[in-house]
Amino acid sequence: MTDWIDIGTLADIPQRGARTVQLSGEKEIAVFRTGDDQLFALVNECPHKKGPLSQGIVHGHSVACPLHNWNIALKTGEAQGNDEGCTPTIAVKEEGGRIWIARPMAMQAAA
Amino acid sequence: MEFQVKDERRTDSGDDVLVPFEDVREHLVVVGNGMAGCRAVEELLARDAGRYRVTIFGAEPYVNYNRIMLSPVLAGEKTFEQIVINDAAWYDDNGIELIAGDPVTGIDRAAKAVTSQSGRTVHYDKLLIATGSDPFIIPVPGKDLPGVISFRDMKDVDTMLEAAGKGGSAVVIGGGLLGLEAAHGLTLRGMKVTVIHLMDTLMERQLDEAAGWLLKTALEGRGQTILTGANTAEIYGEGQVEGVRLKDGRDIPASLVVMAVGIRPATSLAREAGLEVNRGITVDDHMVTSDPDVLAVGECVEHDGNVYGLVAPLWDMCRSLADGLTDQHTGYKGSVTSTKLKVAGLDVFSVGDFSGGEGCEDIVLRDASRGVYKRVVVKDDRIVGAVLYGDTADGGWYFDLLKKGEDVSDIRDLLIFGQAYAVLGASGGGALDPKAAVAVLSDDAEICGCNGVSKGQVVACIDAGACSLDAVRAGCKASASCGSCTGLVENLLAVVLGDDVKSGPKTMCKCTSFGHDDVRREIVAQDMRSIPEVMQKLHWSTPDGCSSCRPALNYYLLCALPGDYVDDQQSRFVNERMHANIQKDGTYSVVPRMWGGLTNPRELRAIADVVEKYDAPMVKVTGGQRLDIFGIKKEDLPAVWADLNAAGMVSGHAYGKSLRTVKTCVGSEWCRFGTQDSTGLGVKIERMTWGSWMPHKFKIAASGCPRNCAEATIKDFGVVCVDSGYELHVGGNGGIHVRATDLLCKVATEQEALDYCAAFIQLYREEARYLERTAPWIERVGVDYIKSRIVEDDAGREALRSRFLYSQSFSQEDPWAERAAGANSELHQPLQPIAIAAE
Numbered sequence: 001m002t003d004w005i006d007i008g009t010l011a012d013i014p015q016r017g018a019r020t021v022q023l024s025g026e027k028e029i030a031v032f033r034t035g036d037d038q039l040f041a042l043v044n045e046c047p048h049k050k051g052p053l054s055q056g057i058v059h060g061h062s063v064a065c066p067l068h069n070w071n072i073a074l075k076t077g078e079a080q081g082n083d084e085g086c087t088p089t090i091a092v093k094e095e096g097g098r099i100w101i102a103r104p105m106a107m108q109a110a111a
Numbered sequence: 112m113e114f115q116v117k118d119e120r121r122t123d124s125g126d127d128v129l130v131p132f133e134d135v136r137e138h139l140v141v142v143g144n145g146m147a148g149c150r151a152v153e154e155l156l157a158r159d160a161g162r163y164r165v166t167i168f169g170a171e172p173y174v175n176y177n178r179i180m181l182s183p184v185l186a187g188e189k190t191f192e193q194i195v196i197n198d199a200a201w202y203d204d205n206g207i208e209l210i211a212g213d214p215v216t217g218i219d220r221a222a223k224a225v226t227s228q229s230g231r232t233v234h235y236d237k238l239l240i241a242t243g244s245d246p247f248i249i250p251v252p253g254k255d256l257p258g259v260i261s262f263r264d265m266k267d268v269d270t271m272l273e274a275a276g277k278g279g280s281a282v283v284i285g286g287g288l289l290g291l292e293a294a295h296g297l298t299l300r301g302m303k304v305t306v307i308h309l310m311d312t313l314m315e316r317q318l319d320e321a322a323g324w325l326l327k328t329a330l331e332g333r334g335q336t337i338l339t340g341a342n343t344a345e346i347y348g349e350g351q352v353e354g355v356r357l358k359d360g361r362d363i364p365a366s367l368v369v370m371a372v373g374i375r376p377a378t379s380l381a382r383e384a385g386l387e388v389n390r391g392i393t394v395d396d397h398m399v400t401s402d403p404d405v406l407a408v409g410e411c412v413e414h415d416g417n418v419y420g421l422v423a424p425l426w427d428m429c430r431s432l433a434d435g436l437t438d439q440h441t442g443y444k445g446s447v448t449s450t451k452l453k454v455a456g457l458d459v460f461s462v463g464d465f466s467g468g469e470g471c472e473d474i475v476l477r478d479a480s481r482g483v484y485k486r487v488v489v490k491d492d493r494i495v496g497a498v499l500y501g502d503t504a505d506g507g508w509y510f511d512l513l514k515k516g517e518d519v520s521d522i523r524d525l526l527i528f529g530q531a532y533a534v535l536g537a538s539g540g541g542a543l544d545p546k547a548a549v550a551v552l553s554d555d556a557e558i559c560g561c562n563g564v565s566k567g568q569v570v571a572c573i574d575a576g577a578c579s580l581d582a583v584r585a586g587c588k589a590s591a592s593c594g595s596c597t598g599l600v601e602n603l604l605a606v607v608l609g610d611d612v613k614s615g616p617k618t619m620c621k622c623t624s625f626g627h628d629d630v631r632r633e634i635v636a637q638d639m640r641s642i643p644e645v646m647q648k649l650h651w652s653t654p655d656g657c658s659s660c661r662p663a664l665n666y667y668l669l670c671a672l673p674g675d676y677v678d679d680q681q682s683r684f685v686n687e688r689m690h691a692n693i694q695k696d697g698t699y700s701v702v703p704r705m706w707g708g709l710t711n712p713r714e715l716r717a718i719a720d721v722v723e724k725y726d727a728p729m730v731k732v733t734g735g736q737r738l739d740i741f742g743i744k745k746e747d748l749p750a751v752w753a754d755l756n757a758a759g760m761v762s763g764h765a766y767g768k769s770l771r772t773v774k775t776c777v778g779s780e781w782c783r784f785g786t787q788d789s790t791g792l793g794v795k796i797e798r799m800t801w802g803s804w805m806p807h808k809f810k811i812a813a814s815g816c817p818r819n820c821a822e823a824t825i826k827d828f829g830v831v832c833v834d835s836g837y838e839l840h841v842g843g844n845g846g847i848h849v850r851a852t853d854l855l856c857k858v859a860t861e862q863e864a865l866d867y868c869a870a871f872i873q874l875y876r877e878e879a880r881y882l883e884r885t886a887p888w889i890e891r892v893g894v895d896y897i898k899s900r901i902v903e904d905d906a907g908r909e910a911l912r913s914r915f916l917y918s919q920s921f922s923q924e925d926p927w928a929e930r931a932a933g934a935n936s937e938l939h940q941p942l943q944p945i946a947i948a949a950e
Contacts (some may be wrong), residue, residue: 060655
């Protein structure tokens with residue numbers, strides 16, 4: 001599993017919520033759990049004014065930024081509607097009861 | 112047991128078996144007498160009956176039976192005899208040797224032979240492994256106690272029937288398909304059943320949240336206790352199971368515990384034989400393992416990275432396997448699976464990917480009165496998934512469209528209504544337009560089931576002048592109750608009026624056709640008690656709402672059910688979830704409550720200490736006479752609160768849609784103009800009102816004289832003290848649109864001022880729309896209306912006041928103290944990644 005980082009279990013993240021992961025870089029990574037228990041990971045910054053997306057309201061497969069209510073698609077990181085911008089995404093998977101994020105993507109995103 | 116097959120029988124009748132002593136045919140040995148093993152043999156026989164000599168080993172002492180029918184056996188709907196697939200005669204007739212009750216314990220691939228528990232050795236030319244799955248046993252203390260079983264074979268059923276015969280309580284661990292079937296059977300057998308499920312909704316792998324919620328509600332209605340989000344800590348008992356303890360300390364006594372948390376491929380035999388095994392035994396498209404003479408099929412295999420736990424893929428695999436064994440080369444390409452089941456008479460169906468996501472569109476139908484929920488997920492004009500609850504008749508049709516990848520754009524409008532409607536529409540002269548479908552209905556066709564309104568009555572109402580949905584609702588009651596016929600009524604409006612339809616009232620958000628007032632009214636009228644329930648009964652068009660409607664629904668339920676409603680944290684804006692104000696850089700500001708604006712050295716010292724200790728870059732006096740500490744990190748919030756709590760301070764709710772502050776002047780105690788003790792009154796008002804959740808932020812002020820130093824006439828509720836008593840003002844706002852208050856009335860005593868304040872707040876809480884401050888609310892309903900409810904109706908005012916105080920009896924808990932004591936503390940901390948250093 002050298003290319004994946006174990007960050008915890010599904011139960012560590014509230015449904016329709018997120019937790020952050022602090023790697024060695026400057027930026028946090030936000031790991032989201034949706035209402036249907038899908039997982040997504042994004043840099044914890046809104047493309048608009050860097051609002052911490054991990055604190056937004058998760059609905060469907062989107063999150064509303066807590067600062068200015070931009071809607072960000074969790075899968076692509078792209079702002080929805082008339083807004084434009086994109087937050088980097090990180091591959092995430094659930095396997096063996098644990099959550100893993102892709103190491104190279106995470107390291108690059110956090111840098 | 113009638114179908115028990117004994118080895119003696121085989122020996123006794125050996126002469127009759129159609130296996131010549133010198134049978135020169137290739138010998139196919141099958142390990143596993145279950146659904147996959149026997150089906151594979153059936154498929155093989157169908158292709159070339161004479162080609163192989165077949166021997167089947169079975170671990171259980173029975174002929175081949177339908178394992179998925181164990182539930183009806185448990186429930187008493189069927190007998191074992193009725194679920195047998197192939198009886199003893201089938202084995203005899205086809206010359207198959209069945210060695211039942213003697214599991215294979217080893218495979219020697221070099222010698223091409225298997226050995227069984229009893230020591231029997233049988234040589235093979237081709238070996239088929241069909242060992243299926245083992246139930247997953249969660250490794251908790253007490254898992255091996257007598258009375259703890261899985262739900263996998265006839266023996267388990269016998270154990271359950273024996274336990275049920277004695278009555279008492281059972282716990283089923285696992286709210287998936289199998290667990291719910293076990294629970295249903297045990298309930299029918301008279302046991303008191305509790306289902307413990309780790310996830311928040313039942314059958315989360317097959318159903319989305321809405322359907323899972325419906326299922327839970329229905330099962331509870333059938334007497335089962337369903338605990339979701341429940342984590343088993345241990346199973347306890349002295350020599351025999353006595354109960355289950357959860358990690359949160361709850362204790363559920365039980366004389367039987369059924370573990371149905373999942374299955375995993377039974378691969379140990381293959382693994383020990385040195386075959387390639389991943390999650391399951393890896394096989395190619397003809398179900399051949401890493402050894403060309405060894406095949407595997409069913410739940411024990413992994414094909415193309417997939418492991419299946421359902422019966423449909425098994426049939427596909429068996430076909431491909433038999434093709435391969437008879438030199439036909441179709442090959443297995445994986446299966447799209449669907450789940451259809453009936454638990455306690457409840458129909459549930461799911462297929463494909465119903466999780467939605469980018470490019471996916473949800474078509475949702477919620478018919479509360481029929482208990483029906485349907486959701487079809489469409490991507491690029493093709494169905495990619497579906498969830499059906501309550502009415503699964505069209506499951507097969509959706510599944511078929513999905514498998515064929517058919518373009519559904521032509522029938523999209525009617526898709527959700529099912530095959531009959533969509534196809535009828537298509538064959539009815541191109542009547543694909545739902546409006547046309549409504550147009551062809553007869554005049555006596557029922558439109559609104561709740562109020563018994565026919566199409567003719569709705570049309571008459573429209574003809575009489577109703578040109579909007581609201582007008583129709585008012586005129587003939589159609590769509591005025593559950594709202595499930597709203598779409599039909601709208602189509603009728605369009606049919607009758609063409610383009611003259613007036614757009615309806617503004618809806619809450621894009622997820623619903625209802626406005627705020629309708630939603631609030633229905634929550635109370637139908638006694639709805641949770642967000643999923645509201646979304647279901649009011650036909651929400653999205654799976655779990657959006658960031659607009661969820662906070663509103665959370666508030667409406669909180670207001671309607673004080674003390675009863677369980678707050679949904681994930682439906683609260685960050686400030687209310689973190690009990691602090693998020694600032695532009697992602698840090699938070701913290702405002703402790705200072706009652707009536709008063710403070711003292713101890714509090715000031717504590718605030719100063721917090722500012723220093725947490726390196727807060729700024730501390731500022733707010734417009735509401737409180738101190739705001741800026742730049743606190745999310746991680747530090749609990750510690751900051753603990754420090755402030757220690758000095759006796761609680762949350763100022765400066766972040767919430769709630770009572771913020773009561774601003775005061777110094778009043779008669781110090782001021783040479785002050786007429787009353789406005790400071791003391793302000794403290795009393797704040798003590799009464801703090802902690803209350805509101806449609807929007809709410810500010811109060813109390814001024815000691817008409818000079819109005821506390822600026823009470825631009826607050827939501829303001830008191831201006833005068834010589835003869837207290838002037839009460841409402842609906843002021845100092846925000847974007849400055850609005851001075853309206854005078855509500857004048858009262859003589861301090862107690863009256865408090866009572867009127869409580870009544871006014873409650874009226875606002877119960878009737879304003881979420882995110883509507885008092886100023887626009889009062890402009891909308893008129894100050895005369897407010898006066899009629901608060902000033903002119905003594906009994907009504909008293910009722911409002913007591914409802915407010917009742918609600919407050921649950922609200923005045925300091926959220927900081929709860930958090931500082933550790934509640935949800937993990938939400939302030941980042942996850943700790945493991946193995947981060949290794950590179």
